[in-house]
Amino acid sequence: xxxxxxxxxxxxxxxxxxxxxxxxxxxxxxxxxxxxxxxxxxxxxxxxxxxxxxxxxxxxxxxxxxxxxxxxxxxxxxxxxxxxxxxxxxxxxxxxxxxxxxxxxxxxxxxxxxxxxxxxxxxxxxxxxxxxxxxxxxxxxxxxxxxxxxxxxxxxxxxxxx
Numbered sequence: 038x039x040x041x042x043x044x045x046x047x048x049x050x051x052x053x054x055x056x057x058x059x060x061x062x063x064x065x066x067x068x069x070x071x072x073x074x075x076x077x078x079x080x081x082x083x084x085x086x087x088x089x090x091x092x093x094x095x096x097x098x099x100x101x102x103x104x105x106x107x108x109x110x111x112x113x114x115x116x117x118x119x120x121x122x123x124x125x126x127x128x129x130x131x132x133x134x135x136x137x138x139x140x141x142x143x144x145x146x147x148x149x150x151x152x153x154x155x156x157x158x159x160x161x162x163x164x165x166x167x168x169x170x171x172x173x174x175x176x177x178x179x180x181x182x183x184x185x186x187x188x189x190x191x192x193x194x195x196x197x198x199x
Contacts, residue, residue, distance in 0.1 A: 081144035
């Protein structure tokens, strides 16, 4: 499999024999954690489609998967992810089934639903720090509030919620 970073907010997966390779269009582009997340979603989607295609005796040699994402404005998190399948050899009548199969991807299903993430310390007593306020829960409110958001050092930092 070859993963090509096509931008700061996009990548392409293409089947290749041999080891997994990750390429960038320039030497100064890095493989960010968001590229890793997009790669995970793309690889999982490819795996599901490859299994589906094998059951139908279809080749996946020309399947390309483009994954792109959009960030939430003024925040360092993703608002939405788009997966574009490019599979020239797939017949038109099989596309709806292929797209349905792609939606069954385990990573897709995980990211599509809320789930808990916890962070713990090993071998050390650490102060209790709660997760930052979920800014999505403040949408639709017309008043501005100030909230103390815990930082990595345990000290609160005041922020204004919309």
